[in-house]
Amino acid sequence: MLDVAEAARVSVATVSAVVNGTVSVSPQLRERIEAAIQAIGYKRNTIARSLKLGKTRTIGLTVADITNPFFTDVVSAIQGVLHEAGYAVMLCSNDEDAAAQLEHVSLLLDRMVDGLIVAPAGDEVKLKPVLQSAGVPIVLIDRVCDGVDLDAVILDNRRAACDAVTYLLDLAHRRIGYVSGPLDTSTGRERLQGYRDALEAAGVPYRQELVRFGNFREADAYQATMELLAFPERPTALFAANNLMVIGVMKAIRDFGLSCPDDISVACFDDFPWADVFQPQLTTVAQPVRAIGENAAKLLLERLGGSEAHFPRHLSLQGRLVIRNSCRPCLVHNVL
Amino acid sequence: MLDVAEAARVSVATVSAVVNGTVSVSPQLRERIEAAIQAIGYKRNTIARSLKLGKTRTIGLTVADITNPFFTDVVSAIQGVLHEAGYAVMLCSNDEDAAAQLEHVSLLLDRMVDGLIVAPAGDEVKLKPVLQSAGVPIVLIDRVCDGVDLDAVILDNRRAACDAVTYLLDLAHRRIGYVSGPLDTSTGRERLQGYRDALEAAGVPYRQELVRFGNFREADAYQATMELLAFPERPTALFAANNLMVIGVMKAIRDFGLSCPDDISVACFDDFPWADVFQPQLTTVAQPVRAIGENAAKLLLERLGGSEAHFPRHLSLQGRLVIRNSCRPCLVHNVL
DNA sequence: TGACTCGGCCGAAACGTTTAGAATAACGTC
DNA sequence: GACGTTATTCTAAACGTTTCGGCCGAGTCA
Known part of the structure; x- marks a missing residue:
């Protein structure tokens, strides 16, 4: 900017004025300055600007x-x-x-x-x-x-989770496993609450052993699902707390030698762009x-x-x- | 930093020295300065620093x-x-x-x-x-x-695309449609070249009407695939230039009333974490x-x-x- | 003609750092 | 005791902007 001012034979204040358009500058000076800016290839220094402006x-x-x-x-x-x-x-x-x-x-x-x-x-x-x-x-x-x-x-996680689980309940499922997110996140807590709400509304008792926790990622969900499937009376439906976890769920189901939806129903949080062209087409809660x-x-x-x-x-x-x-x-x- | 200097009764230069550890400072001064930093809750201003350092x-x-x-x-x-x-x-x-x-x-x-x-x-x-x-x-x-x-x-896009198309050719496919990316990207050009390489190596003539272009996104690929499938002699296999496009391809196949892999084979660039739990399990080029x-x-x-x-x-x-x-x-x- | 206003422009002081070079103090050496 | 050396600290000049206050000259009005 100093160079520009020099080249245009004006003060830096004036250059600043035309660059920012803050105060009015006479046409001929503006033109001269703009020409100088072009000639020099001047770019204003955002860092210096930020320092001064505090933004x-x-x-x-x-x-x-x-x-x-x-x-x-x-x-x-x-x-x-x-x-x-x-x-x-x-x-x-x-x-x-x-x-x-x-x-x-x-x-x-x-x-x-x-x-x-x-x-x-x-x-x-x-x-x-x-x-x-x-x-x-x-x-x-x-x-x-x-x-x-x-x-x-x-x-509204609670409501959404409740809707999904209610859907499962409406299909007559009673042993619904839940692969949950961690309880130190609000989403983890709210979705679990939604799951419980749905059960309660249907008069189905909440059974602790049917919910497993993980950190919203595939690996944890795989592990959790393996445990859920190993129950003597295994769940007839599974609900996964997010999109990454449902992949782990599906992998576990496959590795357990089961198939969805023939052997077990699955629903999850979060929709996928590809969900309605690949089998099984997942029932999801779209956000x-x-x-x-x-x-x-x-x-x-x-x-x-x-x-x-x-x-x-x-x-x-x-x-x-x-x-x-x-x-x-x-x-x-x-x-x- | 000025405040800190004042509080510790030293110059800003000395404060800077302890903050950056550039030059040695006597233990008692260092201690006094660090105490002042704590007390004031000083955080150095990265913007000012950047301005001075040019980084x-x-x-x-x-x-x-x-x-x-x-x-x-x-x-x-x-x-x-x-x-x-x-x-x-x-x-x-x-x-x-x-x-x-x-x-x-x-x-x-x-x-x-x-x-x-x-x-x-x-x-x-x-x-x-x-x-x-x-x-x-x-x-x-x-x-x-x-x-x-x-x-x-x-x-190595050319090689990778060639490998995939060669695989299709090995399965005896001869009319292989290609849903390509745009030619103003190097990936678009290289992958197309790989497709051509494979055809040539197999002695299969390159047919322009079998390749359709899009911008690497789902919508374009859907359109392109619809056109490809409408041919009197439609392709027996389709190769999609990336992960987003293959979704469009699959949707078009579905909407055309066909099924993969029964009616038509599909392969694509880019792998998916879920690719081996959903049907059809896509054959892909993993990067x-x-x-x-x-x-x-x-x-x-x-x-x-x-x-x-x-x-x-x-x-x-x-x-x-x-x-x-x-x-x-x-x-x-x-x-x- | 003199006082006043006002638009345009400039000088210079910030913003909060870093750092070269000067100043000071402490200390050993001859 | 004078002098060089070394370690520590300070002074002050940058870095590239923005902006406040002031200055200048021209126009307006009495």
Whole structure:
């Protein structure tokens, strides 16, 4: 910018004025300066600008698993609206690892991001103080963090899980295994609660041995399912807490020599683009992924826009049960 | 930092010295300063630091489609090694849209990233000058950009596609439709060339009407497949240029009232975690996704480390044909 | 003609670091 | 006791912007 000022024989203040269009500059000077900018190939230094302004026009985004199509779609939606608004996005993916996540949040905060969107991965107690003292607007997605009052957009997990399990119950299943996510995430807790709600509403007793926990990833789910299938009276239906886990479930079913839906029914959280062309076509709870991302980004932009006043807002969106052919009516007579 | 200096009754230079450990400071001063840092809760301002140092310890990453599991895995691997090395990652996903990509690269460069990893999406002519004048180390992944000599890590696409098509030919297929990617990407060109290589090696003439182009996404592939299936003598096998396209292919097959592999065989580029539990189990060309990402990140780190000297390096990794059950021997007698 | 206003432009002080070079103190050596 | 050496600390100048206040000259009005 100094070079430009020199070349155009004006002060840097004037150059800054034309670059930012802040104050009016006479046409001939503006022209001369613009010519100089072209000639020199000047690009303004965003770092210096950020230092002076105290804003980076960058927002940090941390998700639990970038490899998970759910997060992937959410990230994509977030990026769309944030880029539109002139913000860059710094992305971090911890592998459902709370310690890594903590580091990432610090890293992002260090980088002076203007705002943060985070999908908390487990271990809320450590995350809480960091988020609360962040000093920038934050919006939570997918999962909330107990006791920290921040903007959040989430799914109505309890209701959605309840719907799916109710569907299974309507098909006369009574021994419904549940491959659950971890209870240190709100999604894990809420979905389990939905499962229990459905059972209760149908008058079916909750049996602890029918639910197994894992960390929302394939390997854990495989293990969990193997255990579930090994019961003398094995479940006639299985419900998986997310998209990654259902793959583990299906692998376990196969390795156990069973077949879905002939021998066992399966439903899960999260939809797949390929779900209705491959067999069995999974019955799933579809989440409004793009809406989640877009709403989160918009909430953040509002905060960034200065509407500091209002209370934390929680947006709770509804899932949609997509019925395909991975569940069959239960034929065996269940003794509970 | 000024506050800390004041509180500890030293100069900012000394504070800087203990924060960075650059020069030795007497134990008692160090202690006093560290205490002051704790007391004040001082965090050094990365922006100011970057401005002074001319380094941001941030690297830019742009991929064609964050929604595509292939890129997702690559991104995950890249992040792993880059975070390990203390770098943050700024991610942009253009939706296979060359114009958006151009904007993203500028945005990243504006943000003064120390390096760039890019998976070029189409329209190389416009991208080329931008990359060449970037002034920071760049490594290309997945796709290269003709005529710009940068580090790159890619798959041996030609060979991999050839292997897959050869497999189809070995099953006696002669009318093999190809749902190709766009020819303004190196992957599009190379994979098509591999298809042609295989045909030629088998003495099967290349027939233009058997290949249809799309932009590596589902919708295009659906359309393309519909056209292919409408031929009076329809293909007995289909090869799809990537993971997203194969979904479109399968949907078209279903909507056309056909079934795979009974009526038509299908193979594709890119493997899926779920490929061997859902029917038909797709025969695919698996890419070493993590290796691609890790190598790209390492190449970049080397450059960042200052080894300015050497020539651009091209790493070409091998794909692996994973044979499952989506392809059957061709029974119909083909007249070509 | 003089006072006042106002649009355009500039000078210079920030923003929070890093770092070269100067200053100081402590200490050993001759 | 003067002097060189070394270890420690400080002063001050950058890095490239933005922006506040001031200055200048031209137009307006009495």
